[in-house]
Amino acid sequence: MVKSIDALSRSQARQLLMALGLGTSRVPLLWPGATRSSVPLAPEETPEDVRCSLPLRRDPHAAAVNCGASNC
Numbered sequence: 245m246v247k248s249i250d251a252l253s254r255s256q257a258r259q260l261l262m263a264l265g266l267g268t269s270r271v272p273l274l275w276p277g278a279t280r281s282s283v284p285l286a287p288e289e290t291p292e293d294v295r296c297s298l299p300l301r302r303d304p305h306a307a308a309v310n311c312g313a314s315n316c
Contacts, residue, residue, distance in 0.1 A: 251289075268284075
C-alpha cells in the first residue's frame with residue numbers, strides 16, 4: 245500500500261509541475277564530484293509506478309482491502 249501511495253504522489257507531483265509549466269525544469273547539483281550537473285524537478289514516472297498506482301486510482305477502498313495480496 246505504501247508503494248502505491250508513493251507512486252501516486254510522484255505522479256500527482258509531476259502533473260502539478262506540468263500544469264504550472266515547470267515540467268522540464270531542472271535543479272542544479274552543487275556538490276563537488278556530482279556525476280550529473282542537474283536533475284529534473286518533476287519526478288520520473290516509471291512503469292512500476294503506473295502499475296502500482298493503477299488499483300489505487302480505480303478503487304481506493306478495494307486497493308486497501310487487497311493490499312496484502314499484491315507486491316504494491
